[in-house]
Amino acid sequence: MTKAVIAGGGIGGLTAAIALRRIGVDAVVLEKAGELREIGAGISLWVNAMKALERLGLAGTVRAIGREEIGGKIRLSGGKTLSEIPADALEERFGRNVVLQRPDLQRVLLAALDEAGGVARLGAGCLGFRQDGASVTALLSSGREERGDLLIGADGLNSMVRKQLFGNKEPRYAGFTAWRGLADLRDGRDGDGFEAWGRGSIFGLVGLGQGRFYWYATKNAPEGQPDAPEGRKAELLGRFGSWHEPVPSVIRATEETQILRNDIYDREPLNRWGEGHVTLLGDAAHPMTPNLGQGACQAIEDAVVLAECVRYGNGDVQAALELYEERRRPRTADVVRRSRLLGRVGQLENPLLCVMRNAAVRVMPLRLQLRQLDPILGYET
Numbered sequence: 188m189t190k191a192v193i194a195g196g197g198i199g200g201l202t203a204a205i206a207l208r209r210i211g212v213d214a215v216v217l218e219k220a221g222e223l224r225e226i227g228a229g230i231s232l233w234v235n236a237m238k239a240l241e242r243l244g245l246a247g248t249v250r251a252i253g254r255e256e257i258g259g260k261i262r263l264s265g266g267k268t269l270s271e272i273p274a275d276a277l278e279e280r281f282g283r284n285v286v287l288q289r290p291d292l293q294r295v296l297l298a299a300l301d302e303a304g305g306v307a308r309l310g311a312g313c314l315g316f317r318q319d320g321a322s323v324t325a326l327l328s329s330g331r332e333e334r335g336d337l338l339i340g341a342d343g344l345n346s347m348v349r350k351q352l353f354g355n356k357e358p359r360y361a362g363f364t365a366w367r368g369l370a371d372l373r374d375g376r377d378g379d380g381f382e383a384w385g386r387g388s389i390f391g392l393v394g395l396g397q398g399r400f401y402w403y404a405t406k407n408a409p410e411g412q413p414d415a416p417e418g419r420k421a422e423l424l425g426r427f428g429s430w431h432e433p434v435p436s437v438i439r440a441t442e443e444t445q446i447l448r449n450d451i452y453d454r455e456p457l458n459r460w461g462e463g464h465v466t467l468l469g470d471a472a473h474p475m476t477p478n479l480g481q482g483a484c485q486a487i488e489d490a491v492v493l494a495e496c497v498r499y500g501n502g503d504v505q506a507a508l509e510l511y512e513e514r515r516r517p518r519t520a521d522v523v524r525r526s527r528l529l530g531r532v533g534q535l536e537n538p539l540l541c542v543m544r545n546a547a548v549r550v551m552p553l554r555l556q557l558r559q560l561d562p563i564l565g566y567e568t
């Protein structure tokens with residue numbers, strides 16, 4: 188039986204292991220953390236990722252525990268709506284997105300992996316690999332080794348597998364930092380989600396149902412800037428406290444210790460993802476800014492296509508991985524570039540440029556907005 192070793196037990200690595208088990212490939216996930224913990228509040232799984240999960244038989248479970256998201260709205264910081272894609276237009280053209288809490292998604296993936304007979308080894312950091320013509324061996328921090336027919340580097344932004352393949356290049360800092368959190372407004376209110384644009388800052392709100400919200404916020408900042416001395420919540424209230432409701436209420440309803448902060452990075456798309464029996468997947472292959480909410484969605488698509496190519500390769504691992512890269516590189520490079528562009532537009536700070544941006548968005552016809560989403564949401568794995 189073909190055996191796949193997967194470095195990294197994030198959304199990408201777990202989904203790849205499930206997809207490979209579904210086609211009868213032995214799958215071992217090596218995760219450097221001592222426990223599998225998805226952090227990062229909520230996550231949007233757009234229609235393209237839901238279609239990929241459908242192929243794995245997981246879409247129904249994900250829909251059942253998540254909330255089907257409706258429509259898309261861009262507002263100004265004062266609350267005025269700049270543009271809106273109505274729910275029925277989005278659904279009619281593409282289908283429905285799902286939003287859920289990250290730990291819930293991880294639970295679904297772990298249960299599916301277990302059911303499919305895959306194995307996740309925790310505390311198993313992959314330091315690198317060695318390969319001969321026929322197999323590949325992952326070298327672990329414990330000194331142990333894991334041999335397989337293929338190695339998939341799904342080990343995230345600072346992937347060790349990528350480093351060994353292509354050298355130690357730093358990711359590109361996008362010029363802004365992002366906070367994320369979960370808030371319970373406790374009033375049963377199920378507000379519509381929106382993204383509000385200010386100058387050099389964005390605040391996004393996503394309803395999770397029953398008064399619970401996932402939110403994210405950004406500001407332009409130098410790389411590695413420490414938290415403000417008054418703490419994250421106070422800094423957020425200083426910056427977003429005068430924005431329209433429910434923005435200040437949502438921040439106030441979030442516990443200080445639960446507010447996450449990450450500087451945002453991406454990388455230039457690669458011309459190759461692997462060599463021989465080794466390839467990359469998810470953020471290890473194509474980290475992107477979160478502006479399109481597509482990082483994990485692309486990792487899920489990668490996983491489904493990878494398994495399809497391995498099945499098609501029928502024992503020829505190298506040919507399968509070449510086919511996988513051929514199918515996935517152009518697609519993901521396009522999404523990386525679109526995300527980066529949207530990030531630049533969203534983070535504009537110059538007042539004149541912001542006025543021009545807002546005017547352009549306000550007059551954009553619905554059919555053009557939908558057409559812009561076509562290449563991303565209309566994709567079939």
Ligand SMILES: Cc1cc2nc3c(=O)[nH]c(=O)nc-3n(C[C@H](O)[C@H](O)[C@H](O)COP(=O)(O)OP(=O)(O)OC[C@H]3O[C@@H](n4cnc5c(N)ncnc54)[C@H](O)[C@@H]3O)c2cc1C
Pocket residue numbers: 194195196197198199200217218219220227229230231232311312313314341342343344345346347365366367403449468469470471477480481482483484485486
């Ligand atoms: C603010 C923000 C909001 C986002 N919102 C969305 C969204 O709404 N929708 C969406 O689709 N995407 C979103 N993303 C992107 C998404 O979080 C990532 O693209 C996704 O988590 C990538 O999954 P991954 O499995 O490739 O990598 P990761 O999640 O980074 O997982 C990598 C795993 O590998 C492990 N690991 C690392 N090194 C090693 C090693 N040497 N050996 C073994 N294991 C190792 C890590 O511990 C980790 O568990 C967002 C990102 C940010 C920053």
